Amino acid sequence: MARERCARELRNLGFVVTERRFTYSSFPGRFATPLFGAAGAVLVGFSGLWAVSGQRIAPAVVLVAGIAVMVATARWVTRHGVLTLPLLRGQGVNLEAVKGGDRPGVWLCAHVDSKSQPVPTLVRSAGVVLEASGILAATVLAFAQATGVLVPEFYWEFAGVVTLVGAIPVGLSMVGTQSPGALDNASGVATIIEVARRLQNERGIGVLITDAEELGLAGARSWSVGRTNAAVLNCDGVDDTGDISVMRSGAVSARLRRSLTAVPGEIPSIRAHFPGVLTDAVAFADAGLESVTVSRGGVGSFLRVHSRRDDLSRLRGDGIGPTADFIAAAARNLLGGRS
Numbered sequence: 125m126a127r128e129r130c131a132r133e134l135r136n137l138g139f140v141v142t143e144r145r146f147t148y149s150s151f152p153g154r155f156a157t158p159l160f161g162a163a164g165a166v167l168v169g170f171s172g173l174w175a176v177s178g179q180r181i182a183p184a185v186v187l188v189a190g191i192a193v194m195v196a197t198a199r200w201v202t203r204h205g206v207l208t209l210p211l212l213r214g215q216g217v218n219l220e221a222v223k224g225g226d227r228p229g230v231w232l233c234a235h236v237d238s239k240s241q242p243v244p245t246l247v248r249s250a251g252v253v254l255e256a257s258g259i260l261a262a263t264v265l266a267f268a269q270a271t272g273v274l275v276p277e278f279y280w281e282f283a284g285v286v287t288l289v290g291a292i293p294v295g296l297s298m299v300g301t302q303s304p305g306a307l308d309n310a311s312g313v314a315t316i317i318e319v320a321r322r323l324q325n326e327r328g329i330g331v332l333i334t335d336a337e338e339l340g341l342a343g344a345r346s347w348s349v350g351r352t353n354a355a356v357l358n359c360d361g362v363d364d365t366g367d368i369s370v371m372r373s374g375a376v377s378a379r380l381r382r383s384l385t386a387v388p389g390e391i392p393s394i395r396a397h398f399p400g401v402l403t404d405a406v407a408f409a410d411a412g413l414e415s416v417t418v419s420r421g422g423v424g425s426f427l428r429v430h431s432r433r434d435d436l437s438r439l440r441g442d443g444i445g446p447t448a449d450f451i452a453a454a455a456r457n458l459l460g461g462r463s
Contacts, residue, residue: 126236126313130219130333133317137324139221139331146216146346149209152201153339154299157248157400161294163194164255168262168287172280175269184266191259203410206340207349216335218343221320228330230458232319232451233344233358233404234312235337238305239430243293245401246426252400254290258283294400299338304435307421307428309337311362311439318448319359319455328459332356337404344404348411355380355414355458357451358405361429363421364442368450370394371401371417373409380414383457387450398426418454420447
């Protein structure tokens with residue numbers, strides 16, 4: 125079992141490994157994305173119907189109210205509902221590894237679970253962008269109509285089609301178990317274990333192997349409760365080819381940015397997460413912890429993730445060493461070069 129293998133490797137490196145069990149609702153991770161995708165399409169559809177029937181104010185009111193409800197619901201469901209909703213309760217296990225008596229200031233993290241979806245991650249992300257663009261276009265049209273502008277029916281039809289085309293892959297983002305998970309995220313776990321090996325003589329380093337990342341970041345959200353004053357370097361997806369990238373959620377502290385950009389060699393850009401792509405770093409940042417996600421790959425990686433093709437026949441592990449070097453150097457910078 126993957127978790128047992130991780131525990132054994134970490135113990136061999138001198139870490140004390142503890143299982144942190146938690147309960148969560150798998151409902152958000154399984155159904156939130158499809159439901160929000162469908163809700164956005166329905167919202168634009170009804171607004172467009174009212175608009176072309178001659179309603180001036182109703183489309184704008186419905187769109188603004190609907191968007192506000194969707195945003196507020198999404199925020200609550202993702203940040204709190206995954207741990208508190210009574211629907212589809214499950215149990216997960218995080219692995220927490222520290223050196224005896226140590227209180228880590230830097231955590232190395234990767235998730236151990238995997239999932240499959242009917243559509244590739246790249247297609248889902250494109251769907252999110254398209255649907256959001258359609259909703260935005262409909263909102264602009266609604267406000268124009270509310271001010272008395274005569275909006276041709278064609279524009280409403282166009283906004284509706286764009287929204288629907290985007291909503292289809294979003295709505296199809298159901299969770300399955302058909303992906304072997306080699307790239308997402310056996311490669312990330314292997315990279316973090318390798319970083320721990322490089323830093324086994326350092327103090328202040330902890331290792332976190334999260335569970336249920338693919339079901340609403342449940343493991344990371346559970347672990348983050350009550351945590352303060354820690355930086356988390358998360359690793360999610362390390363392909364054989366492509367550039368190392370760093371993804372952030374929200375602002376990155378000056379300390380963390382300096383630690384990443386001071387790594388010798390080519391400095392990767394620190395960019396926001398791709399639309400529709402979530403990693404454990406999002407949960408850590410929501411809890412107020414410094415965190416980024418380090419990945420390596422390209423367009424082909426996004427086409428393979430969450431599919432049956434994400435197996436070891438398409439992954440040699442060539443990217444693990446260079447990515448581990450980068451993360452280890454960043455961790456040392458965060459520790460201030462302390463040995």
